[in-house]
Amino acid sequence: MIDTTVFQDKTAVYYTLGCKLNFSETSTIGKILREAGVRTARKGEKADICVVNTCSVTEMADKKCRQAIHRLVKQHPGAFVVVTGCYAQLKPGDVAKIDGVDVVLGAEQKGELLQYLGNLQKHEKGEAITTATKDIRSFSPSCSRGDRTRFFLKVQDGCDYFCSYCTIPFARGRSRNGTIASMVEQARQAAAEGGKEIVLTGVNIGDFGKTTGETFFDLVQALDQIEGIERYRISSIEPNLLTDEIIEFVSHSRSFMPHFHIPLQSGCDEVLKLMRRRYDAALFASKVKKIKEVMPDAFIGVDVIVGTRGETAEFFEQAYRFISGLDVTQLHVFSYSERPGTQALKIDYVVSPEEKHQRSQRLLALSDEKTQAFYARHIGQTMSVLLEKSKGSTPMHGFTKNYIRVEVESDNSLDNQVVNVRLGDFNEDKTALKGTILI
Known part of the structure; x- marks a missing residue:
């Protein structure tokens, strides 16, 4: 039985890196702590507990995790610091050595965080508690x-x-x-x-x-x-x-x-084989075709990795041509990052950082072209939009069923309401369509 009296009137800050799943899990951790009596620290307030939920999808993600931990330790001196998430599972010893870290929790322990907080007394050195991946x-x-x-x-x-x-x-x-x-x-x-x-x-x-x-x-x-x-x-x-x-x-x-997000990673079959993906370009194209046959206005987002080992210039051009011909809406472009212990490290051909950047820029430009063309086709239409509260004097925004971002005049009484909106032209930076609410 956990004695929650130690948590009464304590404060906590939460920092999340990475994917939507991580943000969801951090929110659940926050709920667990709130139910134990811990409130979220106000802006500028020194917290008693710091929780960092980490990512390790790239080398840059690892670096950002370390920077976030150092920053929180500095901002909240004396706080009990807990680090969890993917980086914590993969490199628990490294994380535990960071000054100020008290407990490092692996994937198996994350959901039971409360029982590892003890009486919130700082540790002389960080303690790593993880379970082997296979277990x-x-x-x-x-x-x-x-x-x-x-x-x-x-x-x-x-x-x-x-x-x-x-x-x-x-x-x-x-x-x-x-x-x-x-x-x-x-x-x-x-x-x-x-x-x-x-x-x-x-x-x-x-x-x-x-x-x-x-x-x-x-x-x-x-x-x-x-x-x-x-x-x-x-x-x-x-x-x-x-x-x-x-x-x-x-x-x-x-x-x-009518909104799909489908990871492609490469439009070249040779590269897909090197990646050990479980499909080829033809199967991917057939899925896009099927979606568009039954939902012509569906939003389709696609993940693409550039510069992976083995992606020659010829293979990239093949992938680029394939992606150009796909009726998709947006590309999420990632530069390949070498990760310790992965099989990709055995592939000889290495793409230079400069070439990765160039390839990324070409795909990002293609993405903008596809997204803006998709948005433009809907100008003048009336669509239902789920609105979200605006911050300060900025316009409210929300999304149509098929994930078009829409900006409307701010009215926070409409927060979390689905309203009909006539879609107008692009906003200034072309990240949304301006809309008029129809009463």
Whole structure:
């Protein structure tokens, strides 16, 4: 039994790096601490507890984690510092040696953070508590709002794919999930708290069901029936797991939005083989074609990695031509970063940093072109938009069903409300369309 009296009237700050899943998990950690009597520190206030949830997807991510820890230790002298997340799981000893760190928690311990805080007395040296990746079994549920209008529902964790460039299976363990019944209950609770939109998050969410004998399609059908939730978005799903039945279901479902995020990583089959991806370019193109056949206005976001080992200039040009011909909306471009222990390090051909940058810039320019063309096709249309509270004097913004960002005149009484908006021209920096609310 944990004695929570030690936490009464204590304050905490939270710092998250990385993906939406990390932000969801940090929010859940915050909820656990609040229920134990800990409140979030106000701006400028010295905190008693610092929680850092780390990322390790690139070498730069590792560096940012170390910088964040140093900064928080300096800003909150004497605070009890807890570090968790992917970097903590992969390099617990290194993190524990950072001045000011008290406890480093791995993936298995993250959900039970409260029991590792003790009486909040500072440690002489950091203590690392982790479980070997092969032994990670627990699934820590998370459905959190954070500071935004939408909720993030964690439906799955871990990955069994072991792509040659990726450390995530080592950081988060094997694929696992909660039950559909538990997901439905969490979504109902989000609706009871006023939530209108839920984003389904995870590491490899299409793999849902490995530990419960269910399927992602079963989950989607069950969630679609929950009253009060008007919108669901699928955060990211592998192309080989995005089945035609899922696409067809989304096209006529009550609440799943015409919005897909599909990792491609490369449009060149030779590079996909080097990456140990489980599809080829033709399969990816067929998924995009299927989506557009049944949902012509669907937003399709695509992840692409440039400069991976083995990506020759010829292979990149092949990938660029393939991506140029895809009817997709936006590219999320990442420069390849070498990660210790990955199979990609055995590939001989290395791309220079300068060439990686050049390739990234070309793809980012292509992305802007595709996104602006997609937005422009919708100018003059009336669409429903879920609005989010504005900060200060800035315009309110929100998103259409197919994820077009819209700016309207600020009226915070419309926060978390779905309203009809006539879409006008681009805003100044072309990141949104200006809209007029129709009463």
